[in-house]
Amino acid sequence: MDDIRDVEKDTNRQDARLASWPYAKPNPLRDASGIECLLVLVRLFNCQLPHSSPRRAAQTGRGEPRQYSSTLERLSWARIKDTKTLSADISRLIRELGAANLKEATFERLFCSEPMNSEVWSRPEHRLFDTFIKKTASSPWGVDTDPYVDIFRIGRDAVTRPLDIGKEVISWCDNIITREDGAKLRRFPPPPLYFRIEYTPFEGAGVQDLSDLQVWSFRDPRLEANQPDDGVDHASIRYVLTAAVRMRSEPNERDHLRLFTVDGSDIYTGMTPPDGDPCWSIGLPGHKYLLIYTISNWPICELTPQEREDLILDRRDTNDEAARLWESGRRHLASLMASGHFE
Numbered sequence: 001m002d003d004i005r006d007v008e009k010d011t012n013r014q015d016a017r018l019a020s021w022p023y024a025k026p027n028p029l030r031d032a033s034g035i036e037c038l039l040v041l042v043r044l045f046n047c048q049l050p051h052s053s054p055r056r057a058a059q060t061g062r063g064e065p066r067q068y069s070s071t072l073e074r075l076s077w078a079r080i081k082d083t084k085t086l087s088a089d090i091s092r093l094i095r096e097l098g099a100a101n102l103k104e105a106t107f108e109r110l111f112c113s114e115p116m117n118s119e120v121w122s123r124p125e126h127r128l129f130d131t132f133i134k135k136t137a138s139s140p141w142g143v144d145t146d147p148y149v150d151i152f153r154i155g156r157d158a159v160t161r162p163l164d165i166g167k168e169v170i171s172w173c174d175n176i177i178t179r180e181d182g183a184k185l186r187r188f189p190p191p192p193l194y195f196r197i198e199y200t201p202f203e204g205a206g207v208q209d210l211s212d213l214q215v216w217s218f219r220d221p222r223l224e225a226n227q228p229d230d231g232v233d234h235a236s237i238r239y240v241l242t243a244a245v246r247m248r249s250e251p252n253e254r255d256h257l258r259l260f261t262v263d264g265s266d267i268y269t270g271m272t273p274p275d276g277d278p279c280w281s282i283g284l285p286g287h288k289y290l291l292i293y294t295i296s297n298w299p300i301c302e303l304t305p306q307e308r309e310d311l312i313l314d315r316r317d318t319n320d321e322a323a324r325l326w327e328s329g330r331r332h333l334a335s336l337m338a339s340g341h342f343e
Contacts, residue, residue: 215239
């Protein structure tokens with residue numbers, strides 16, 4: 001199975017391959033919605049990397065096979081054409097992610113697995129903190145140098161009614177964590193380019209439709225005191241929803257994925273698998289959701305739920321329009337990362 005970075009020297013062609021799915025026909029992932037949602041997300045994260053990123057580099061050693069830390073890393077960059085090879089790799093990936101079979105390979109189990117932590121969530125642009133301070137029974141507070149991957153969860157213990165994600169994040173950062181080994185930790189968020197939230201709707205959350213979860217802001221306390229006098233609030237960081245996974249609540253259900261551009265438009269192409277059907281609601285009770293937010297100041301398209309669904313159906317067979325929307329978002333995110341803040 002070839003690596004896209006080695007067979008496609010042009011980074012725009014790399015992007016086209018990374019953003020396209022399904023990966024093979026017939027698609028061996030059609031009964032593995034958790035794996036498919038995971039791979040689509042990771043490949044799209046790779047697609048958003050700046051073209052100058054070292055992660056984009058082609059193999060330098062002639063005749064030497066490229067080394068991968070995991071099957072997840074290999075599949076996230078693979079040019080997938082051989083269905084038999086993909087099926088074998090999926091079986092290997094499931095074992096590496098800690099599941100015994102496809103039935104156990106739910107998105108909820110996979111997205112917080114050790115391979116995902118080491119391959120994706122530990123990247124600078126995904127890290128929900130840049131410093132932890134730690135205190136143990138035998139030592140005072142000090143900087144923690146141990147790798148620690150975290151996720152922000154919102155559920156019944158939310159402190160705001162109706163839900164205010166920005167205030168929830170601030171409260172989360174103020175909390176002191178006690179680990180199983182007794183060490184106490186406190187977070188200092190970067191803030192990251194991507195912010196991921198595991199959201200479980202609860203009574204009183206006040207969430208009625210997509211617009212209630214689409215945009216939120218966070219204040220970077222490090223920038224509060226040293227802002228330039230230019231009339232811009234540099235301490236306010238605005239996040240926009242760019243991906244959402246509805247996790248199955250029953251074993252016989254499927255995991256579902258929705259993708260958005262940074263202006264809030266749904267991404268839809270004729271290649272979108274059934275698990276990527278965008279016509280489902282985000283935030284309704286009965287499911288857990290993984291919400292991926294991206295820093296952006298682009299204006300949001302103000303659409304009613306019916307207008308949004310009509311627009312999705314209109315774009316169903318319009319691949320050129322979907323590609324244009326995706327490329328505009330990719331350029332925006334790549335420019336943010338190329339600024340050097342997330343390297």
